[in-house]
Amino acid sequence: MKHPNYSGIAHGSPAQPGATTPALLPAVTFAGLELPTEVLRTLSELGVREAFPIQAATLPDALEGRDILGRGRTGSGKTLAFGLPLLTRTAGRRAEPKQPLALILVPTRELAQQVTQALAPYAEALRLRIATVVGGTSIGRQVTALRQGAEVVVATPGRLHDLIERNACRLGRVRITVLDEADQMCDLGFLPQVADVLDQVHPDGQRMLFSATLDRDVDQLVRRYLHDPVVHSVNPAAGTVTTMEHHVLVVHGPDRYAVTTEIAARDGRVLLFLDTKHAVDQLTRHLRASGVHAGALHSGKSQPQRTRTLAQFKNSQITVLVATNVAARGLHVDHLDLVVNVDPPTDAKDYVHRAGRTARAGESGSVVTLVLAGQRRETSRMMAGAGIEPTVTKVRSGEAELSRITGAKTPSGVPLDGGPAVARPKNTNAPFRGLGTSKGTSRGAGGKSRKAGEARKLAEARRAALVRRNG
Incomplete structure (x- = not known):
């Protein structure tokens, strides 16, 4: 009999492994599992008692040392689902210099740091050392940490590859390997590096x-590297989370x-997604000049900048995080109840992952997508592909309906970084350059009007010059 939170991956869903082992009956509380006393004590001290569905489903099999294939949306509790058995099964062993015993591979720096932070209390209780290996930070410090010995390494593929090339890390003694957010690693082009890593760990x-x-590509990894995996698929996709509302604002x-x-300018935090780094920076500058506490996050920022901005957003020093898709995976912020797609994603998978930043761990949240009239058909197709049926509403700035859905209000207009106050935009203004324009699409009527105005000015200047010459 299966646990009510467990459902095996159905026949006909994409890319299933050829052979899978039936799962053990999942536990519901951590106390019922064969976890070390130190781990149970730490869980209790942190107020963690009941396992999330993905944890309840996978922990018994993972603690037995079986290969695991887990499908669950971000925010489903995957970190402890793989982290607790990895730490438990590594406890009591000591790593040689440059030779870790367990490896967690993730696609982004933010996720690597988040995984490290989540597992650090349990690793400390078990006297295990964790090294975080990511780009954008000192490679020298990472070399030193590996040389001193680290039982567990949390890494992004690119930096780990660099360290292996420098002979600063050897993977032959790694007996537990985790790939988290494997689909994003493949989407980002890391498949060759991931495969190279899996070829080097203990067979x-x-x-x-x-x-x-x-x-x-994920299916390729499953078929090639997982041996008789136990398959668990829990937690619905973003479109079927009952505590999440989806709105399209025309x-x-x-x-x-x-x-x-x-x-x-609403009360409370909000995450705004745009397509390009330039648009993120430009909108952030405008919001701060309007009196809104906003910060920018994208791949062009240094790692210390990204870490500081995320910390400020999590502790509400800034209330608006303006970001590219770099924030669509692995970012966990408690009580984040609104995500806004200023640029509508063109891919259903991107929508699902952006949406997954809210309504996490049973909380409620809303996902709002801004579209122009000409974008409605394409956006509807994308959302249908994500299994979403949004509420569609036409809105204008300053309207009560916009405030009802999003909590929108007029910003103070008092600049945060000095300089003149920004006048409140009116409906007659041209669109913000670079804002709300998807890659490969036109800027709409406002952009055409601006170009037409520039052409008129140029023609008038040429006529004036001709008059001067002939006068």
Whole structure:
């Protein structure tokens, strides 16, 4: 009999492994598992008693040392699902210099740091050393940490590859390997590096692969590297989370800037997604000049900047995080109840992962997507692919309906970084350059009007010059 929270991956869903072992009956509380006393004590001290569905489903098999194939959306509790058995099964062993015993591979720096922070209390209780290996930070310090010995390494593929090339890390003694957010690693082009890592770890070791989707390149990894995996699929996709609301707000092109600014000025935190680094920086500057405590997050920022901005957002020093898709995976912020797609994603998978930043761990939240009239059909197709049926509403800045859905309000207009106050955008203004324009699409009527105005000015200047010459 299966636990009510468990459902094996159904036949006909993408890319299933050829052979799987039936799962053990999952436990529901941590106290009922064969976890070390130190781990149970730490869980209790942190107030963690009941296991999330993905944890209840996978922990018994993972603690037995079996290969695991887990599918669950971000925010489902995967970190402890793989982290507790990895630490438990590594406890009591000591790593040689440069030779870790367990490896957790993740796609982004933010996720690596988040995993390290989540597992640190349990590792400390078991006297295990963790080294975090990511780009954007001192490689020298990472070399030193590995040389001193670290039982567990949490790494991004690129930096780990660099350290292996420098002979600063050897993986032959790694007997437990975790791939977290495997689909994103493949989407980012890391498949060759991931495969190279899996070719170097101990061939008889345990492998655990967790992913929100199991398709294409992920299936290659499953078939090649997982041995008779136990399959668990728990937690619904973003479109079927009952505590998550989905809204499409149809806005007039020139009004999109004002709508975005008013949403950002709401009480409470909000995460705004845009397509490009330039648009993120430009909107962030505007919001701060309007009196909104906003910070920017994208791959062009240094790692210390990214870490500081995330910390400020989590402790509410800034209330608005303006980000590219770098924030769509692995970012966990407690009580984040609103995500806004200022630029609508064109891919259903991107929508699901952006949406997954809210309504986490049973909390409620809303996902709002701003679209122009000409984007509605494409956005509807994308959302249908994600299994979403949104509520569609036409809105204008300053309207009660916009405030009802998002909590939008007029910003103070008092600049946070000095300089003149920014006038509140009006409906007649041209659209914000770079804001709300998806890659490969036109800027809409506002952009055409601006170009037409520039052409008129140029023609008038040429006529004036001709008059001067002939006069």
